[in-house]
Amino acid sequence: MIAPTEILVVDDEVGIRELLHEILEDEGFVVRLAENAGTARELRRKHNPSLVLLDIWMPDADGVTLLKEWKAAGLLTMPVVMLSGHATIETAVEATRIGAFDFLEKPIGLQKLLSTVQRALKVGQAKRASAINLADLGESQVINELRARLETLVNERRTALLTGEVGVGFIECARALHEPNTPWLVLESGQRLISSPLEILESARGGTLYCPEVAHLSRSEQRSLAFMLGKTGTYGVRIVCASSEPLGQLSGEGRFDPTLFALLSSCTVVIPPLRSRRSDLAGLIERCALAFSPDAPARLSPEVRQLLESAPWPGNLIQLQSVLSSLLLSNNDDITVDHLQAILGDLRDTSAPDRPALPPEFFELPLREAREAFERIYFENLLGRESSNMSRVADKAGLERTHLYRKLKQLNIRFPRRVPAE
Known part of the structure; x- marks a missing residue:
């Protein structure tokens, strides 16, 4: 159909x-x-x-x-x-x-x-x-590499496993693998995997079945999904699964079906988090704001944009969209840094601290360049965790404010021009 x-x-x-x-x-x-x-x-x-x-x-x-x-x-x-x-x-x-x-x-x-x-x-x-369009995720080199990976899969009907943190863009990548004008079916209830697996495949015949967060399925549902993977060729269905949890670890601990993991892991696509591609943030902020109205971006002052771009975003795209929705749908036309900080404080994921991500080639750099790369990661991470509050950043870094500003300029790191309220 x-x-x-x-x-x-x-x-x-x-x-x-x-x-x-x-x-x-x-x-x-x-x-x-x-x-x-x-x-x-x-x-x-x-x-x-x-x-x-x-x-x-x-x-x-x-x-x-x-x-x-x-x-x-x-x-x-x-x-x-x-x-x-x-x-x-x-x-x-x-x-x-x-x-x-x-x-x-x-x-x-x-x-x-x-x-x-x-x-x-x-x-x-x-x-x-x-061509695969991943404009909703960004235009950085990291996203270009992700696009290239998806393009190698788009003409195949192999099962794909999308992995990454919560909110990185599973549905956008799954849609990118979907052939236009064919059935698109999202698995809304894992129970259907047990009660009517072949009926699901028939509904998605010639198209795509998307299964979000497969780690949340029961063991019986996982075994049924493994059974369905052996029938996809008959129905011409591509199954795309997503997981924000480490399936390999869960399988080793006996909490995920090893047969299903073996089938899924043969074609894994890792979607990078926002903090590993900060160059995408300015464009994503503009894009998300435009989705509300043409004049929405103008309501975001340079100070607010700077804070948005330096925030850690542990919830990735979903959190970014939620924060912008809260800001732009408010009745307050004058959006302030204090307003944004209050929202970020409510949404900040405190369950696990952000860890700086060193570039793969970090240990191949000369000492001076490695030190500069580390300092840039250190201060970007600190600015994000402290919501660009320069007083707290200076305290955590053990620097005088003037020394801090000089160091950030030296590293070409943008920072707020006025101090957010304590």
């Missing part, structure tokens, strides 16, 4: 929306409708459509502006066809330059509409098949 293709129609004219809905639904597409840019943003975020038909002239934000916004945030992952009844050639050229697939003038002819939709979907499917 192949999942139907979703098309998002964005137009402020109700007659146009209803007409396009009727035509495209008759062609077998799932059609979602948005009367303005705000609704379009929300539907784009929730459903990730295969194609967007986007009107240029709308009351809250014009289509070109929305197109630019999606492009800047890395969300232009589907073809977009612009619609307008009175646009200039310059507007059409600008939209195409930004990334629009094509441009249709109203009133839109039926054959012209359908041929353009088919061409756009074909191009979009080819792009999705040829």
